[in-house]
Amino acid sequence: MRIACIIPAFNEESTIAEMVRGALKHCSTVIVVDDHSQDRTAELSWRSGARVVKHILHLGAGAALSTGFRAALRGGFKIFVTIDGDGQHDPDEIPTALDPILKHEADMVIGSRILQGSRSMPLIKKIGNRILSIATSFVSGTKITDSQSGFRAYRREVLDCAMHRARDYRWASEILVLAAKEGFRIKEVPITAVYRERLKGAGIRDGLKILYSTMKSL
Amino acid sequence: MELYEIAATAFGVVMLLLTTRELARRKIGLLQYSLWTALWLALILIGTIPQFYHTLVLVTQALGMYTPIHFVTTFSILVLFAVAYYLGRRIAELDDKLSMAVQHIALQSANTKHAGLIEEKAEPPAA
Numbered sequence: 001m002r003i004a005c006i007i008p009a010f011n012e013e014s015t016i017a018e019m020v021r022g023a024l025k026h027c028s029t030v031i032v033v034d035d036h037s038q039d040r041t042a043e044l045s046w047r048s049g050a051r052v053v054k055h056i057l058h059l060g061a062g063a064a065l066s067t068g069f070r071a072a073l074r075g076g077f078k079i080f081v082t083i084d085g086d087g088q089h090d091p092d093e094i095p096t097a098l099d100p101i102l103k104h105e106a107d108m109v110i111g112s113r114i115l116q117g118s119r120s121m122p123l124i125k126k127i128g129n130r131i132l133s134i135a136t137s138f139v140s141g142t143k144i145t146d147s148q149s150g151f152r153a154y155r156r157e158v159l160d161c162a163m164h165r166a167r168d169y170r171w172a173s174e175i176l177v178l179a180a181k182e183g184f185r186i187k188e189v190p191i192t193a194v195y196r197e198r199l200k201g202a203g204i205r206d207g208l209k210i211l212y213s214t215m216k217s218l
Numbered sequence: 219m220e221l222y223e224i225a226a227t228a229f230g231v232v233m234l235l236l237t238t239r240e241l242a243r244r245k246i247g248l249l250q251y252s253l254w255t256a257l258w259l260a261l262i263l264i265g266t267i268p269q270f271y272h273t274l275v276l277v278t279q280a281l282g283m284y285t286p287i288h289f290v291t292t293f294s295i296l297v298l299f300a301v302a303y304y305l306g307r308r309i310a311e312l313d314d315k316l317s318m319a320v321q322h323i324a325l326q327s328a329n330t331k332h333a334g335l336i337e338e339k340a341e342p343p344a345a
Contacts, residue, residue, distance in 0.1 A: 054324055054327065055324050056324070063317055063321065070325055074325070
């Protein structure tokens with residue numbers, strides 16, 4: 001089975017090589033989308049065995065991911081896995097996310113950082129994530145505990161029908177709502193997450209934008 | 219001739235020349251040129267023929283405004299709202315196009331160099 005792992009990355013030179021090597025153990029190809037990093041992210045990804053797709057301008061996580069999806073769709077891959085490039089996810093948990101898809105139990109799998117307990121998640125992120133997950137569950141009609149997780153697996157058909165358009169962090173809820181509306185089966189599996197010192201990701205302003213765009217799609 | 223008349227005329231003439239130069243250099247279109255030219259000509263007319271202002275008073279009073287300045291400020295604010303709306307839409311459109319272009323270039327380059335063909339796995343160089 002041809003499985004592509006897509007890693008959107010922006011200035012992730014400290015973690016990207018480890019993520020690529022880890023993902024290559026479970027996927028046939030790793031595609032790193034370098035969102036115009038100013039460091040050695042692209043070079044280190046390439047040296048670690050990833051195929052690198054480079055943006056000539058910084059567009060945002062959602063755009064990087066959709067570029068990666070398009071590259072993988074062109075490559076004829078059947079299953080897609082996405083993980084973050086910042087080292088938050090453990091690539092050795094990729095089989096956990098792939099399992100429901102390989103067993104035909106789901107079309108889209110979300111690695112939930114909440115299901116196993118979210119003690120390591122910073123409080124502000126925990127609150128924001130909870131609010132956005134409730135909103136996304138309400139709009140999509142599917143119970144989701146971690147709507148903002150970047151650790152996911154998809155069947156090709158999901159991306160053929162439900163590709164997101166958002167360029168920023170809104171992609172996470174948008175694609176979930178689109179997939180649910182198309183009738184795809186969505187399942188969550190528990191994953192662990194490591195929050196390193198250099199904390200990046202969506203802030204309060206992003207959270208408000210996600211909430212607004214999610215509720216707008218009602 | 220009052221000082222404000224000289225200032226208005228001079229300013230209008232300079233701006234009219236600059237706008238005409240922009241048109242000659244094809245930096246602005248004919249529609250944009252016509253709109254700005256109308257404004258500069260009005261300024262020049264107010265400066266050179268003060269009676270023109272009194273005609274404007276009659277026109278604006280007919281429109282329900284007390285003086286031309288009320289008309290100008292009210293109308294300008296409305297025009298600025300319309301311009302802001304139009305520019306917002308235009309920026310959003312251009313932003314989308316730029317994003318699509320960046321993604322397109324990224325995918326094209328991925329197929330021709332650096333990453334190797336997506337379909338065929340290339341061997342990475344030794345570290």
